[in-house]
Structures are given as C-alpha cells and as structure tokens.
Amino acid sequence: MGELTGRTAVVTGAGGGMGLAIVEDLAARGVRVVAVDVKEAPARLPEGVRYHRGDIADPMLAPAVVASARTISREGNVDMLVNAAGVAWFADPGLPPPPYVDGSIVDVDPEAWRRVLDINLTGAMLMARAALPVMREHRSGVMVHIASIAGLRLADGALDAYQVSKAGLISLSRGLAAQYGPEGIRSNTVCPGAIVTPMIAGIYENDPERERSMAGRVPLRRVGTTSDVCSAVTYLLSDEASFVTGTDLVVDGGWLTNMG
Template sequence: MEKIFQNKVAIVTGGSFGIGRATAIAFATRGAKVVVADCIEDNETTDTIKNLGGESLFIKCDVSKANEVKAMVEKTISTFGRLDYAFNNAGIEGGSATTEECSEENWDRIINVNLKGVWLCMKYQIPEMRKAGKGAIVNCASIAGLVGFQGSPGYTASKHGVVGLTKTTALENAKLGIRVNAVCPGVIRTPMIDRFTGKSKEVEKQFENAEPIGRLGDPEEVAEAVIYLCSDAASFVTGHSLPVDGGWIAQ
C-alpha cells in the first residue's frame, strides 16, 4: 500500500465500529497517524492499527458535547502536533417513527449527534488546519441526506443538514487550502444496519433487492471513497456529496 499520508494525522469519529473502523484502518495503512474517537470505549481499532505497524490513539468523545470535541482536537495536537484530515463519521439512527409520532427527545438526540456533532467537529478542526494552510475534511452524510425516507424524519433531516453544512463550510474555506466534502453511504453492512434489520435475513434480502447493484455495501468501500476525497487525487473536489450507494439514488 502506497504511503500517501506518511507523517500526516487524521481524526476519525465514530471510529470504533463499521465505516469508522474501516476508514481509520485505511488511513493507517497509507501511513497516517490516526486518532480514533468514539463515545464507546473500544480499543479494537487502535489495536488493529498498531498490529499493522501504525500509530493510533483512542479518545473517548461524545461529539454532541462541545467540551469533549474541543478536548479531542487539543489532545490530537498535543500528541501528534498537527491535524491534516478528519472524517466526521459519528452518528446514530435513532428510533423509527413518522414525523408526527417522533418524540422530541428522539429528534433532539439525533440532531445533536448527527448534525450538531459534525458542526462542532469542524468548528475545532478547521482552526488547526488553517494554521497549517492545508487540510481535508469528509463528513458522513447518507443517501438519507439526498432523498427522503419514511419513518426517519430526524435521521433524514440530520443528514440533509450535513450535506448543506458541508457545502457552506467548503465555500468558506475554498481559498484557505481546506477542502470539505461528504460521503453519502447507501445500505452498508455495519452494526447500525444489523440493529435496523434485527439481523433478519429476510429484511436484509429486501435491502439487497432494493440495491441496483444487488448487494449491500462493505465499510471498506466507503472508506476508499473517504481516502480519495482526502487525497491529492481529489485536489479540485470540494463541496461535493459523493453517493457510495450501489446506485440507490439513481433509481
């Protein structure tokens, strides 16, 4: 694997599982030092990176809390001295309900983690990248940030918000050397999808049939899109929301 991120530093939120874990490992295999942040203490991602010969640090962080996000970025700088890339991936699906049945508590929790959390991360990441004069941020939206999904008003609104926030932040930083993009995963084989399907093979088959490509995506396929958007190969790409969805929204 070419070490295109040698001596660079990346933060991955929601890095303990699924897409976050796959992306943290993808950064590390390309030479980056990786900060894995998650509200759930789990060292499997950092242990995997270290076993591969890389450098990694776990930081417990609830991205909906400003003091914890600020501390996460400060710890990154004090440990590694710089910040080059960020994948703001932490998110929750919340409970399923129609718009009128969705509770205020459910709505607030989803928005606070999925949208406010992305905003807080960029709020503290961008000043460090501006000091270096260069950086790349990728936010994790969803196909639910591009189309509607019945029964998921909070999740859909939060991910549409991430797409809009990504565009605004990209424009604000376009001339400052910092690119900001988003990935919009489709149905990816992750713990979140397992919770949604209840690990039912029948429900999973319904999702597979809904995917034009005929299968669920793998976390590593989203990770590769994040790596591309952070790399110099995407040097003229900013403000973009990239579907990684097997053709879902093309239908």
Template sequence: MSFDITTLEGRTAVVTGAGQGIGEAIAEALLAAGATVIAVDREVAGIDALSARRPRVIALQGDVTDPELGAKIDAELSKNGLTLSILVNNAGIGRGSHAVETTDEDLQRYFDINVKGAFALSRWGVPLMIRAGRGAIVNTASVFGLVGAYNSAAYSVSKAAVVGMTRQMATDFGPSGIRVNAVAPGLVETPLTAERIRSEPWRRQIMIEQTPLVRAGTPLDIARAVRFLASDEASFVTGQVLAVDGGWTIGRFPRQEPVHVD
C-alpha cells in the same frame, strides 16, 4: 505530471465514531495509507483494541456532544507533536420513525449528534487547518439525506442538514485550502445492521433487491471513498456528496437478470 498513488504519510486524521463499523474501517483505511489517527469514540473497547493492534493510533474517549471535545483533541495533538490534517465526522445515530411519532426530544437528539457534533468539531478544526495552509474534512451523510426515506424523519432531516453543511463550509473555506466533502452511504452491513437485514424482509427488498449492484455495502466500501476524499487524489474535489450506495439513488429498478453477451 505525476500519477503516483498519494499516501497520507506525515498527516494526522481525527475520526469520530471510530470504535466499530464504518468508523473503524475508515480509521484502518487511513492508517493503511500512512496517516496517524486519533480515534474518538464514546466507548473505549473498540478504539483501545484498534490502538493495541495498529501503530500510529491514539485512542481518545470522547462524545461529539461534549463542548470540550475539541480541547481534548488539542491536548493529544500537542502532547504528540502532531498537526491536524484530516477530520472525519463519522459519529452518528440512525433509525427513527415518521414525523408524527417523532418528538421534539427525538429531533433534538438527532441534531445534537448528527449535525451539531459535526458542526462544532469542524468549527474547532478549521482554524488549525487554516494555520497549516490546507486540510480535508469528510462528513458521513446518508442516502436518506438525499431522497425521501421510509420511517426515518429525524434521521433523514439531520443527514440532509449534513449535506447542506458540507456544501456551505466548502464555499467558505476553499480559499484557505480546505476541502469539505461528504460520503452518503446506502445500506451497509455492520454489526449494528446485520440483524435488521436478516429479520426485516422489506429492508432487503427495498435496499438490496432494488439496488443495481444487488448487494449491501461493506464498511470497507465507505472507508475507501473517505480515504480518496481525504487524500490529494481528490485535490480538486470539494463541496461534493459521494453516494456510496451500489446505485440505489440513481433508480431502484434493476434488471431481474444480469445482461449476458456471447
């Protein structure tokens, strides 16, 4: 029996949406554990900066709605003599409105990016992992895919679909040595959400003040959870959705004051 901390040395991870925020933190966390990372993003500035400051990064401009994205990653794997070990389907879009104000086009866009993009890339990656004899897929879902959420119909529905996809693929591909899990972040402060947290009092009240840990999450909080699920530390974990939300989904009624003891 060994309790040595597992590294990811010798493994190759593909991380989508790696140019900023949570995706960038995930890439950094996997790199810190020794993995090589193919960092995929529609915008090149963030992934180019990541590859400039860190070794073992391959920056690849790509869009998860592009049916040729898998072939583009294949080319990078082949050129660099790498074998896919980890796939992190992180790219996505958020916000939205309630169902009456959500058009068919809105709904389709959320599904194309948040669901179909992850599905297509998983479908591409699974055969590579089967040939290798093992692999780990980690999807970025959301607490809004687990509970009802204010004014985010298309987003919530799409993230609920990611939860279902995670569990279904874990069932199919577990016998081939492939684990499929998801993280469900709560409110995470990133460059995209910081202004909303400051300017929308209801968001602070509902997502921070009603969270047992009484704070927003950080990209590092999510990245650490993804690294765990991608590693052999989670070798007997599959089909799970890990809420990384400060306790928000367990009950939004925190104590007004912390418990004190003498």
C-alpha cells in the same frame, strides 16, 4: 494513495462500524489517527491510534481532541477530519431496542429528535469548528463527513430526525467548502446507501431474504460494505481529490437512481 503516510487525522464514531473501519484503513496507510467515540475503545483498535472517549455533542470534547492530534502531528497540524459519528434509531426485531425511536415528526420523541441532531450534526459542527483554526493557520486541511443518501432524497419510511440531520450535514459541508476553499481547505461528504455494518449485520443473518430483497432494489444487485465506504473516504482525503470540494460522493450501488 501513499501520500497519506505521516499525516494526522481525527476520526469520530470510531468505536465501531464505519468509523472503526475508516480508522483501520487510515492507520494501515501510515496515518497518525486520533479516534473518538462515546463507547469504550474497541479491542481491535490498531496499534498507535490515540483514543478519546466522550460525547461528540459535548462542546469541551472537540478542542481537547484537536489539541491531542496536534501533539502527534509532525507539523502541529490536523491534516484530516472525518466526521463518521452518527445514529439512526429505529425499532426492529433484529436489533437491540434503541434508547429512543425516531419517526415522523408527529410521533418522534422530542428527546430523540434532539439527540439525533446533536450527534449527527452538532457534533460534526463542533469538530469542524475546533479543527478550522489549525487548518487555517497551515492553509491546508480536508474534511469528509459521512452523510447518507437519505440527506439527498426521501428515505424509505419515516426517520425524520435522521433525514434532517443528514441533509443538514450535507449543507454544512458545502458551506465549509465555499467559505474556506480560498484558504486551501476542502470539505466533502460521502453519502452511503444500504451498507452492512455490525449494527445491522444481525438483521441480515437472522433474515437472509431481507438482504436479498434489499440487494434486488440496488442496480448493482448487492448491499454495500464498510470497505466500499472506506475507499470513497480515502479518495476524498487524498491528493488525488485535490480539486474536489463541496461535493457529495454517493456510495449506494445505484440505489439513488431508483428512489423517488
């Protein structure tokens, strides 16, 4: 996938986890990356990556990020947008307490509901809306949005705000594909299953049996890694997927086949 060299990408949620892994992968492939997150820039941010710190739900952030990306692009384009920013707030003894706790709609804090949708869905919409005029001007561009199998099928437990946000993101992506495909713009989602990220690694370290139990529910008998997600994202961004749009690439080791 060497054809990615020299292209320009915006990646949200780049302060850690999947987002940072995607930034590292793209930078290693010679992509000019503008990274975005509400957190401070991570220490291991690849050299040459431009970092913007801000709230993804702030309507003023996306236009500034897109303008920044155009300044480092060879042709003033935003070739790729990866919406990887996302939160899942649930209480767990193996994790630091979240700012709010998601759950059933009868229990969830309304502020938790609002913030989850702001970050997981509205932020992606704002980034897409800012990038679209540039992509339409150049009649090319590709978007990949990190959704979840929870957006396709009922998830374990009650995380209603998270599930609704991911289902909405899938719908948003399909709408973008249908509307802007005639102008050479593609949009797809990657829907991960159980993936070990820095956020939840501590859970499995403290309770190895929990990881074994999760792996036992997956036909491939392991949990996923950020590398698994990166591979799917890179494929969808590449010219090898030039005839792929409006689809949802599930990266879950087959877990979805066992869900009701």
